[in-house]
Amino acid sequence: xxxxxxxxxxxxxxxxxxxxxxxxxxxxxxxxxxxxxxxxxxxxxxxxxxxxxxxxxxxxxxxxxxxxxxxxxxxxxxxxxxxxxxxxxxxxxxxxxxxxxxxxxxxxxxxxxxxxxxxxxxxxxxxxxxxxxxxxxxxxxxxxxxxxxxxxxxxxxxxxxxxxxxxxxxxxxxxxxxxxxxxxxxxxxxxxxxxxxxxxxxxxxxxxxxxxxxxxxxxxxxxxxxxxxxxxxxxxxxxxxxxxxxxxxxxxxxxxxxxxxxxxxxxxxxxxxxxxxxxxxxxxxxxxxxxxxxxxxxxxxxxxxxxxxxxxxxxxxxxxxxxxxxxxxxxxxxxxxxxxxxxxxxxxxxxxxxxxxxxxxxxxxxxxxxxxxxxxxx
Numbered sequence: 472x473x474x475x476x477x478x479x480x481x482x483x484x485x486x487x488x489x490x491x492x493x494x495x496x497x498x499x500x501x502x503x504x505x506x507x508x509x510x511x512x513x514x515x516x517x518x519x520x521x522x523x524x525x526x527x528x529x530x531x532x533x534x535x536x537x538x539x540x541x542x543x544x545x546x547x548x549x550x551x552x553x554x555x556x557x558x559x560x561x562x563x564x565x566x567x568x569x570x571x572x573x574x575x576x577x578x579x580x581x582x583x584x585x586x587x588x589x590x591x592x593x594x595x596x597x598x599x600x601x602x603x604x605x606x607x608x609x610x611x612x613x614x615x616x617x618x619x620x621x622x623x624x625x626x627x628x629x630x631x632x633x634x635x636x637x638x639x640x641x642x643x644x645x646x647x648x649x650x651x652x653x654x655x656x657x658x659x660x661x662x663x664x665x666x667x668x669x670x671x672x673x674x675x676x677x678x679x680x681x682x683x684x685x686x687x688x689x690x691x692x693x694x695x696x697x698x699x700x701x702x703x704x705x706x707x708x709x710x711x712x713x714x715x716x717x718x719x720x721x722x723x724x725x726x727x728x729x730x731x732x733x734x735x736x737x738x739x740x741x742x743x744x745x746x747x748x749x750x751x752x753x754x755x756x757x758x759x760x761x762x763x764x765x766x767x768x769x770x771x772x773x774x775x776x777x778x779x780x781x782x783x784x785x786x787x788x789x790x791x792x793x794x795x796x797x798x799x800x801x802x803x804x805x806x807x808x809x810x811x812x813x814x815x816x817x818x819x820x821x822x823x824x825x826x827x828x829x830x831x832x833x834x835x836x837x838x839x840x841x842x843x844x845x846x847x848x849x
Contacts, residue, residue, distance in 0.1 A: 506672070506685060507725035510706070513671040514663040518578040520619055520654075524609030525549060526570045526592065526601055526626065532645075533570040533604075534596035542571045542596055549607065570598035574609050574622050576654050583659050587652035590622045600645035602628040611654060622654035665714055670721065672706040679703045680732060688727045693720075736844035738833060745826035747833070749844070755809035755818060758841035760832065806841070 525545055526533070534542040546569055547557060576590040592606055604626050611620040627650065630643030664670070674681055682700040689698035689708055698708045708724070711717050736752035772791045778784025809815040824832060836842040 504729050506727050510672040510674045513673045515580045517580060518613055518660055520576045520578050520611035520613055522574045522609045522611040524572055524574050524606055526572050526604035526606050528605045529568045529570060530603060531567045532599040533567050534598050542566055542569060545571055570594050571596045576611055578619055580662055582656045584656050586656045588654050590650045590653040592626055592648050594646040601626050601648050602645055619658045620654040620656050624650040624653040626650055669707050670710045674704045677703045682706055684729050688729055689724060692727060738844045738846050740830055740848045742848055747826060747829055751812045753812060753815055753844040755815045756841040757808045758806045758839060760806060
């Protein structure tokens with residue numbers, strides 16, 4: 472008891488400090504967005520790479536050559552490249568220690584030959600596990616079919632499993648893994664960053680107000696006429712032609728802060744999971760909603776029909792189904808105007824509806840013109 476009291480006395484000052492830090496953080500003003508957080512230079516992007524390879528060194532958990540003939544074919548092709556050819560008529564060996572995989576990677580912008588990137592390795596056969604395997608040299612190609620990187624290395628699989636007596640336990644996925652810095656870049660992708668006298672900023676979201684504010688912030692820093700908003704998602708900026716000066720210019724532009732603005736009101740609905748997300752700009756006009764429930768119950772009772780004695784009949788089992796429909800009385804609720812997000816949430820909670828019911832209710836409110844927001848179903 473004394474020990475618990477001493478621990479509690481030592482914990483209270485820590486809790487008070489954490490509470491003070493939390494209140495101080497809430498009291499700080501919201502930080503304005505930077506241009507780098509809402510826009511990116513067009514043409515400066517990553518590229519997807521993929522390749523087909525083999526993972527060797529598995530402990531009997533690889534593909535079965537009888538069911539996966541392309542594993543044996545790929546291994547034979549690899550051995551042929553190494554100068555080893557199987558005699559004619561030789562059957563393919565049981566390659567339980569080999570698995571065919573697809574290797575994917577992201578080639579970042581400005582990547583140069585000799586640099587290393589991470590790769591993901593995924594089994595495409597019936598391998599039980601890739602744990603402990605080694606990826607042999609695999610060329611990674613881009614959408615144009617050219618080789619941009621070579622991948623090789625030991626896999627890191629974040630999982631475990633065990634099997635005994637017909638039972639099996641597995642944690643996470645064993646048929647996929649990663650190789651940190653497992654690919655070496657062999658060819659870079661040219662970018663239009665240094666071409667022309669201008670660069671183009673592409674906004675992450677289409678919004679005329681944001682595009683105008685980005686152009687105004689750049690012109691206030693670099694002079695009138697430096698930036699022009701071409702549309703709701705594109706801002707054209709005059710930039711220096713020298714490579715070093717252009718890099719410094721873009722670095723300073725990305726750190727420019729934009730004045731805070733209210734985002735467009737939007738309600739996002741996930742029809743598959745029933746999730747509903749509202750942003751702070753959503754408001755609700757006055758309306759009246761009637762919400763009721765309809766319950767349908769179906770019960771099945773087995774009925775056994777016995778034949779008469781000496782009738783040579785057979786016993787028959789039939790099913791008797793009863794269907795009951797019960798509808799609760801609907802209640803008309805008056806929804807007051809809700810100018811803030813907290814008021815909207817409080818009004819929706821007053822309905823007592825499930826998330827699935829709210830999907831239909833919000834769509835009906837939007838159709839009635841009482842929901843001041845864009846409704847997006849994903």
